[in-house]
Amino acid sequence: MKIIFYFEQNGVLTGVYPASPSSWLIVVIAIMSTMYARIDPSMGMIDRIKTSLPVSEFMTVQTQTVLSAILFATGLWLSFIFLLRYILKALLSYHGWIFESHGKMSFSTKVWLVLVKLLSGRRPLLYSFQASLPHLPVPSIDDTINRYLESVRPLLDDEQYKQMESVANDFKKDPAPKLQKHLKLKSWWATNYVSDWWEEYIYLRGRDPIMVNSNFYTMFLFLFDILPIETGSHEAQSQPSMVTHTQNSCSAFNPSKVHTDNFVQHLKDRKHLVVYHRGRFFKVWLYYGGRHLWPSELELQFQRILDDKSEPQPGEIKLPSLTAGNRVPWARARLKYFNEGVNRASLEAIETAAFFLTLDDETHGYDPENIRSLDLYAKSLLHGKCYDRWFDKSFTLIVYKNGKIGVNTEHSWADSPIIGHMWEYVLATDCFHLGYTAEGHCKGDINKSLAPPTRLQWDIPKACQVIIEGSYMIAKGIADDVDFHGCLFNEFGKSLIKKCRTSPDAFIQLALQLAHYRDKGEFCLTYESSMTRMFREGRTETVRSCTCESTAFVKAMEDERTTNEQRLALFKKAADKHQNMYRLAMTGAGIDRHLFCLYIVSKVMDIDSPFLKQVLSEPWRLSTSQTPQQQLNLIDIQKFPKYVGAGGGFGPVADDGYGVSYIIVGEDLITFHISSKFSSPETDSFRFGQNIRQAMLDIRALFNPKEKKM
Numbered sequence: 001m002k003i004i005f006y007f008e009q010n011g012v013l014t015g016v017y018p019a020s021p022s023s024w025l026i027v028v029i030a031i032m033s034t035m036y037a038r039i040d041p042s043m044g045m046i047d048r049i050k051t052s053l054p055v056s057e058f059m060t061v062q063t064q065t066v067l068s069a070i071l072f073a074t075g076l077w078l079s080f081i082f083l084l085r086y087i088l089k090a091l092l093s094y095h096g097w098i099f100e101s102h103g104k105m106s107f108s109t110k111v112w113l114v115l116v117k118l119l120s121g122r123r124p125l126l127y128s129f130q131a132s133l134p135h136l137p138v139p140s141i142d143d144t145i146n147r148y149l150e151s152v153r154p155l156l157d158d159e160q161y162k163q164m165e166s167v168a169n170d171f172k173k174d175p176a177p178k179l180q181k182h183l184k185l186k187s188w189w190a191t192n193y194v195s196d197w198w199e200e201y202i203y204l205r206g207r208d209p210i211m212v213n214s215n216f217y218t219m220f221l222f223l224f225d226i227l228p229i230e231t232g233s234h235e236a237q238s239q240p241s242m243v244t245h246t247q248n249s250c251s252a253f254n255p256s257k258v259h260t261d262n263f264v265q266h267l268k269d270r271k272h273l274v275v276y277h278r279g280r281f282f283k284v285w286l287y288y289g290g291r292h293l294w295p296s297e298l299e300l301q302f303q304r305i306l307d308d309k310s311e312p313q314p315g316e317i318k319l320p321s322l323t324a325g326n327r328v329p330w331a332r333a334r335l336k337y338f339n340e341g342v343n344r345a346s347l348e349a350i351e352t353a354a355f356f357l358t359l360d361d362e363t364h365g366y367d368p369e370n371i372r373s374l375d376l377y378a379k380s381l382l383h384g385k386c387y388d389r390w391f392d393k394s395f396t397l398i399v400y401k402n403g404k405i406g407v408n409t410e411h412s413w414a415d416s417p418i419i420g421h422m423w424e425y426v427l428a429t430d431c432f433h434l435g436y437t438a439e440g441h442c443k444g445d446i447n448k449s450l451a452p453p454t455r456l457q458w459d460i461p462k463a464c465q466v467i468i469e470g471s472y473m474i475a476k477g478i479a480d481d482v483d484f485h486g487c488l489f490n491e492f493g494k495s496l497i498k499k500c501r502t503s504p505d506a507f508i509q510l511a512l513q514l515a516h517y518r519d520k521g522e523f524c525l526t527y528e529s530s531m532t533r534m535f536r537e538g539r540t541e542t543v544r545s546c547t548c549e550s551t552a553f554v555k556a557m558e559d560e561r562t563t564n565e566q567r568l569a570l571f572k573k574a575a576d577k578h579q580n581m582y583r584l585a586m587t588g589a590g591i592d593r594h595l596f597c598l599y600i601v602s603k604v605m606d607i608d609s610p611f612l613k614q615v616l617s618e619p620w621r622l623s624t625s626q627t628p629q630q631q632l633n634l635i636d637i638q639k640f641p642k643y644v645g646a647g648g649g650f651g652p653v654a655d656d657g658y659g660v661s662y663i664i665v666g667e668d669l670i671t672f673h674i675s676s677k678f679s680s681p682e683t684d685s686f687r688f689g690q691n692i693r694q695a696m697l698d699i700r701a702l703f704n705p706k707e708k709k710m
Contacts, residue, residue, distance in 0.1 A: 273357055333464055
């Protein structure tokens, strides 16, 4: 009950932000005190409220006056809240600060910062600013078309570019104005004109497997090297205190992709989780007597699962493969075999759980002696055995036999910064607030009278087992084709890059352009994910990293006749261009989400647009994303360098392309997660990783000519 009260209390605090419940009492007391001083601050409104109150023999005239004053004070207080929110929303719509030079702040930005701090309150909660965030603006057609044409110029020859320019100009005349009009109408009433369509059409309507193609993973490299856990033992391997705090972080939002994928469940305050171990499903309650189980009690429950010697039921081992294969067979099987009886009850237990936990019987992690150890670790987190993760669940927490840990996340409900945010809190809480005994057990007492975990029961007929096996074979074919390479780049990091007066992200993106050109001998359309979280329900926008400036720099790097001074000048020009594009994307002036929404409007209105068809069909042969680090600053990684994550990754977006995720860890480490397909003769993830490493070193050498190539 205490947890429920906590969420209700947070809901009230968020609902009245930037005011507070105590401020209501202050307003009421102030109004009442002026009345006793025979001053009417309401200018007669209190009397009018009083005459509108129903006549009652139980209310004296004085009681009616007091009640009228309280109602007036409440109305005044609510009006004040809405006024503050409106002012705060107007202030948060200002983005001039993001375009200012690093270390410099204009007078207008200083004034803006002071006003925001004054109106933000002292202790905002997670969703306090939600109602004050501005709506994502719709860019103008001219701006979007011009930026699009600029982005494809380095990828097209003169004739191709003229043709594209002609198609774009035709679109600009008609039907673009008509589509734009309808899109602007949507932006006025919708919370965010992109997010609902993005979720539906990008994540929910696809019929292909979401494993590898959509889900992403997050790994944690170093954390468990410093905990006192016996690596050969399963005892305490599941890190139950971490499970407890993960549940705390996510109990308010636990979606699960179900049925025909045309909706996502949003469930609050889940009271159990489902554990998968050696082909068996267990339900574990997270509450006892109105409180969360203590970490030590969860350890007891997980140990009971590990000690359980029962065998899987027929069809149970590979049952999760249904979520890994094609969506249509899973939807049909669900209707036919999981719509009643024990199967329905067990499926409901999985889909309403806080999250899905896999106690994996394999050993994974980073081994400095094995250059491919990260590759196997990444592949295990991304797809596992294709039947030991529930890919539809908001996320599957995976704990290996040696205590290493990771997460596989379903993409429709969240992007990687959300998972990174959550895990920074979880890791800091687990290590610095809870801790373990010298033997590696969770601290705290144990209530041994706790009921043990319960096995989920299944009645899976042979016909359904055939469908399960078919989904497994589809998923296995996808998993076997994933070529992954994890690259720890520790020659230098953010600290040295900043000394070069360059954005670390721009530095890395230009290195990726150089590496790709060396790898394939050509440039390609490049996707970099940017966040639009400064807007209400903002998710992502695309930064098109392959520009005229970046290609000029890359060509200069490969031209022996070009001097280092010329290369450095081109590098700085390309880096400035990249930073400006990133800022435009963050502030709602991107290209691709606008064009995507115009395309959806065209389909709804049954309008054919050759321009939009061509734009939406262009393949991203280099898809990149940076995972942010230290969003919460709960851990000083200068003091505790091993208390960090290694980021995560995703599968290749194009059959003949690369997927690259990277995280800047502290001051001296950058981790790259590189994916491609074995079936493509054009790609090799390990080779591309080596090209990235060399490109990073070569660009660094521009700032210090004495450094030589490796």
